[in-house]
Amino acid sequence: MDFLQLAKERYSVREYESKKVEEEKLLKILEAGRVAPTATNSQPQRLIVVQKEEGLNKIKKGAKIYDAPLAIIVCSDHGHTWKRPFDGMNTAHIDASIVTDHMMLQATQLGLGTVWICYFEPEVIKEEFNIPENIEPVNILAIGYAAGEAASPDRHNTDRKPLEETVYYESF
């Protein structure tokens, strides 16, 4: 499928079937994340794949994952992130988010639904999954087969700002 069409067909899925995600599809999603670019190729991402009931229940203590059968907690290792020398900006969240986005779009291409989750309690997630101090959970990607009606790819015509509102040419 054409990339732009795929990007338009993706939507946040907040209702899932109970059907598990096949191992083969999971591996492809993880591979898409593996090849994502990161600053200086430092690859600070550390992923926790959660699909057993016990793990999903642990996630639910700190995040709402809409009963998705699979969740990937995307973390960044602060010991391995690049820091911009001019202002100290650290790319931990950027790197983790590019990995998340690659996986999200790969899942879409495989016919799966996803929702990107940042609204979670980091300390609860860290505690439940024994995440060390220097590793920060940045995003949770919930994945599964979508239930309910799919959002229309045409929704972007009204749901998103027109380019004129967000793009500047040559100068702000």
Ligand SMILES: Cc1cc2nc3c(=O)[nH]c(=O)nc-3n(C[C@H](O)[C@H](O)[C@H](O)COP(=O)(O)O)c2cc1C
């Ligand atoms: C960085 C980020 C954080 C998000 N956090 C949440 C979240 O915690 N819970 C949720 O239900 N959706 C979350 N979303 C989904 C957005 O609400 C959603 O992408 C946006 O409203 C556009 O809708 P669409 O994904 O259906 O196109 C998040 C998306 C992004 C990119």
